[in-house]
Amino acid sequence: MDKQLPVIAVLGGTGALGFGLVLRWALAGYPVVIGSRSLESAQDAAERARAILAERGVRAEVGGLTNAEAAAKGQLVAVTVPYAQQQAILSAVAPALAGKIVIDTTVPLMPPRVGTVQLPAGGSSAVAAQALLGDTVRLVSAFQNVAADKLQGLEPLDCDILVTGNDKEACTAVIELVRQAGMRGYYAGPLANAAAAEALTSVLITINRQFKCQAGIQITGIA
Numbered sequence: 001m002d003k004q005l006p007v008i009a010v011l012g013g014t015g016a017l018g019f020g021l022v023l024r025w026a027l028a029g030y031p032v033v034i035g036s037r038s039l040e041s042a043q044d045a046a047e048r049a050r051a052i053l054a055e056r057g058v059r060a061e062v063g064g065l066t067n068a069e070a071a072a073k074g075q076l077v078a079v080t081v082p083y084a085q086q087q088a089i090l091s092a093v094a095p096a097l098a099g100k101i102v103i104d105t106t107v108p109l110m111p112p113r114v115g116t117v118q119l120p121a122g123g124s125s126a127v128a129a130q131a132l133l134g135d136t137v138r139l140v141s142a143f144q145n146v147a148a149d150k151l152q153g154l155e156p157l158d159c160d161i162l163v164t165g166n167d168k169e170a171c172t173a174v175i176e177l178v179r180q181a182g183m184r185g186y187y188a189g190p191l192a193n194a195a196a197a198e199a200l201t202s203v204l205i206t207i208n209r210q211f212k213c214q215a216g217i218q219i220t221g222i223a
């Protein structure tokens, strides 16, 4: 019998980055739950995801729930909300996250100067999330350096993903989810190193502006 794949909840999966991850994980066969502040928005997004994947002949298992319900249902939980909302949303769903792998994708962009690195006190938004949630949550930081449009395009991606966290086994599980989403993921050290991936996004935004592109990163020199 096939091994049952875990349910992945994507809080903020109605948005740009989260919806791309929803599509890619559902395409890979994972049951996915989109979380939103609004049940209706979550269900609409889930219907949209199922329709996009149906066009590719895939009968995807995607549902929509409120953020709190999705956090409770997900065996792994990805958080894909703007930096300004990250702490409030995590606080609201915290009781449902104990013991789970939580993937934080947040970049601490501070408009209007989004092309300038402005990391928060404490080092990074990932470190702040771990501090808020406590050590029972297996926090992993990833996906800061991939463009949402490229994810949603569902084409093969030549973009690498830096994966950081203090729980090595949790990082390995997330690297597999990166692979299932069609990219290469690299363990890039403890959660303190999430600062590097978060900072890199402002560097990429600066490059995007010069070349009118959606730049990503690639790790070279690996045999």
Ligand SMILES: NC(=O)c1ccc[n+]([C@@H]2O[C@H](COP(=O)([O-])OP(=O)(O)OC[C@H]3O[C@@H](n4cnc5c(N)ncnc54)[C@H](OP(=O)(O)O)[C@@H]3O)[C@@H](O)[C@H]2O)c1
Pocket (backbone or CB within 6 Å): 012, 013, 014, 015, 016, 017, 018, 035, 036, 037, 038, 041, 042, 079, 080, 081, 082, 083, 085, 105, 106, 107, 108, 109, 143, 144, 145, 146, 147, 148, 149
């Ligand atoms: N966009 C990218 O290319 C990209 C790339 C790498 C990393 N990231 C990071 O990924 C995260 C999500 O980025 P995104 O571009 O996907 O964001 P987004 O589309 O602006 O928002 C994502 C979702 O967050 C919820 N949200 C938005 N405003 C909110 C508010 N005021 N209060 C509570 N919830 C709110 C919304 O969900 P509901 O309305 O359904 O609740 C929305 O669909 C950010 O931290 C970003 O830095 C983005």
